[in-house]
Amino acid sequence: MLLLSIFTTVEFYVITAFIAALVVGFAALPSRRGPARQILVAGSLRTDAAPSEPGIVAIVGDDGSLTIHRFGLEGVTKNGAYSLAVNIAGFDVTIDERLTPGHRSADSNDIPVTAAMAEIPGFGAERYHFNYRSETLGRSAAFTLNIRPGNRIDRLLS
Numbered sequence: 170m171l172l173l174s175i176f177t178t179v180e181f182y183v184i185t186a187f188i189a190a191l192v193v194g195f196a197a198l199p200s201r202r203g204p205a206r207q208i209l210v211a212g213s214l215r216t217d218a219a220p221s222e223p224g225i226v227a228i229v230g231d232d233g234s235l236t237i238h239r240f241g242l243e244g245v246t247k248n249g250a251y252s253l254a255v256n257i258a259g260f261d262v263t264i265d266e267r268l269t270p271g272h273r274s275a276d277s278n279d280i281p282v283t284a285a286m287a288e289i290p291g292f293g294a295e296r297y298h299f300n301y302r303s304e305t306l307g308r309s310a311a312f313t314l315n316i317r318p319g320n321r322i323d324r325l326l327s
Contacts, residue, residue, distance in 0.1 A: 212251040212287030246271035251285035
């Protein structure tokens with residue numbers, strides 16, 4: 170009986186109301202993600218890479234930029250195009266690859282390319298979660314990377 174008498178005290182109800190107010194307060198906090206922003210990045214096609222499995226290599230530069238090297242391109246010629254649509258919401262980054270295969274012609278721009286490169290500026294020295302998507306291939310790669318100069322990560326698109 171002595172144990173149940175705690176439910177009749179004023180202190181119990183004050184502590185219960187305080188805990189309930191804390192729970193409601195934390196539930197009402199806004200998201201810490203911040204506003205989303207989109208960056209469109211034009212890349213460059215490369216003919217100097219050997220054919221390989223589709224994949225990416227992400228390397229952090231000295232200024233906090235992220236250089237994406239894309240390997241394993243097929244069906245793209247030198248007169249095609251490679252670009253990225255980068256959506257950043259807080260520390261979550263979605264990179265959508267945009268490929269234009271180019272047209273076949275009789276001139277020298279009909280050279281097949283197997284790789285591409287693009288540089289994404291504007292990252293702070295934090296840990297970001299990346300999702301790289303290639304709609305053309307229907308493949309993607311997800312990874313986490315600390316933005317520190319020299320950090321590097323390799324991923325196959327699956």
